[in-house]
Amino acid sequence: MADRLRWGILGTGNIARQFSAGVAASRRGALAAVASRQQASADAFAKAFQIPVALGDYAALLARADVDAVYVSLPNSLHHAWTIAALKAGKHVLCEKPFAVTPAEADEMFDVASSAGRVVMEAFMYRCHPQTLAVQQAIADGQIGDVRQVRTSFCYRTTKVAGNVRFDPTLAGGALMDVGCYALSFSRLLLGEPTAGSAAGTVHPTGVDDLCTGWLAFAGGAVASFTVGTGVQANNTAYVCGTEGYIEIPVPWKPPVEGGQYVLAYATPPKQDAPPGGGAAPVPPPRQTVQLPPAGDLYGIEADDFAGHVLDGTPVRVTRADTMGNTVWLERFRKQIGLAY
Ligand SMILES: NC(=O)c1ccc[n+]([C@@H]2O[C@H](COP(=O)([O-])OP(=O)(O)OC[C@H]3O[C@@H](n4cnc5c(N)ncnc54)[C@H](OP(=O)(O)O)[C@@H]3O)[C@@H](O)[C@H]2O)c1
CATH class of the missing domain: 3.40.50.720 (NAD(P)-binding Rossmann-like Domain)
Structure with a gap:
């Protein structure tokens, strides 16, 4: 080849x-x-x-x-x-x-x-983007302690309904399918497979969901929540909250071409724990923005990553098990909110 x-x-x-x-x-x-x-x-x-x-x-x-x-x-x-x-x-x-x-x-x-x-x-695409990889590394390095909660949203408002694949149930449209898949993917990436979950949603007259909020519970007690919609606006910031701090990702799904960033933050007051041996607890800076260098065209990164899987045999970023987990939960949530597909 x-x-x-x-x-x-x-x-x-x-x-x-x-x-x-x-x-x-x-x-x-x-x-x-x-x-x-x-x-x-x-x-x-x-x-x-x-x-x-x-x-x-x-x-x-x-x-x-x-x-x-x-x-x-x-x-x-x-x-x-x-x-x-x-x-x-x-x-x-x-x-x-x-x-x-x-x-x-x-x-x-x-x-x-x-x-x-x-x-x-x-x-x-977000899975192979350096911003996501940097956040995963920060978590693996213990920068926010044990992850207890993931909170996401992916919302936008569109008034184009006729001819829009996202509003067509026969094409399996809807907010859950279009953008809920990101919330599920990200929560499962960081917390593993959910043990329970539930969603509530609003069904548009065309027969697809246009607003959906849900939660997931994970083994070990971590939880995730999300809101996705095609008729509402939100900041779409993702939060990953741990025992020692939290990470805020302002643009999690389509990181800025000029360079991704995330914020490493601590609650105020930073810590309630007494330090080992007594004395004053060290107070970390409440917010540090980690700026990443420009990474290039978002989909160019994705095309190159996939080329590596094919040409070099690098392990795929999104495995079969990973996709299966997302597909299972998307179907469960669709059923819970009364969608027929
Ligand atoms: N990864 C991302 O960032 C991202 C972003 C947006 C969308 N997506 C995904 O990409 C897919 C397409 O989304 P899109 O926004 O590109 O949609 P779109 O603009 O409507 O394009 C879909 C294309 O599919 C073809 N098509 C075949 N049968 C069709 C039918 N019955 N009705 C309408 N189009 C039909 C058409 O191409 P021809 O007329 O040329 O055949 C059409 O241009 C979806 O699965 C969506 O979830 C991913």
Whole structure:
């Protein structure tokens, strides 16, 4: 295989554009082909991103020998079928989040990848971003003690309902699927698999949730809570609270291109504990901002990370078990709030 991963892009929507710009800026990726349901969309997309091959048919892209990896950027309900088709065509697949609608679908996708000997992974760009890795390292270094609570939100407001895949239940839209998957992924990344959880949500007239709040409990007593929505605004800061301090991540999901940052903070008053041996407790600075250097294009980082999985065999960032856990809880929460898909 070439030293650059040759990408085929399925779909010409919003995230396909962002990812393709990322591949163009990546060190180890090349844009080989794009496919759309309409030839004209494929042509316009190929022109915008200087992609040599434009196809008006997804299957035609999968048949090409000059494509090593396929990026599935289709609506949620189509991830299963097109990921499987791409794997069976011998392609590696980076499939957008949420990976599948049901755990049974996700299981089948991973089984097909195993049989085909190909890499398949759920595209959670934030997972390979240096900001997330730095926060994980700070926690592993004990900077906030034992993690007891994770608190997240991922909300935005959109008034575009007609023609919006996020408001279409037949495409498995909704806030939980669109952005709740991040809250679940991040909480589980730091705390492991939940032992219990519950959610309450509001169902939009189109039949998808547009607001959802939930909690999760974990072995050892840690808890997580989240709010996600497509009709409400929030600061979307993530908090990781430990016995010795807490971490605040102002932009957890799409870190700033000019450099991620997080805040290491201590409650005020900082500590109630008496220090060992008595005397005055050392008082740490209440807030320290840790500024990280610019990391480059968000999706270029993701494309390079995935190239490492395929070309160098580095372990995937988002494992099968990880994706399965998210898929199971997304389905449970959907059922709890009365969604039919
Ligand atoms: N990782 C991230 O940061 C991120 C951000 C946004 C979205 N996403 C995920 O990416 C996926 C796509 O989201 P998006 O925002 O890019 O959506 P979008 O702008 O609506 O694009 C979806 C594309 O899918 C294709 N498509 C095939 N069948 C379709 C149908 N029945 N209805 C509508 N489109 C159809 C279309 O491409 P053609 O017309 O060219 O065939 C369309 O442009 C979702 O799974 C979403 O969760 C991820």
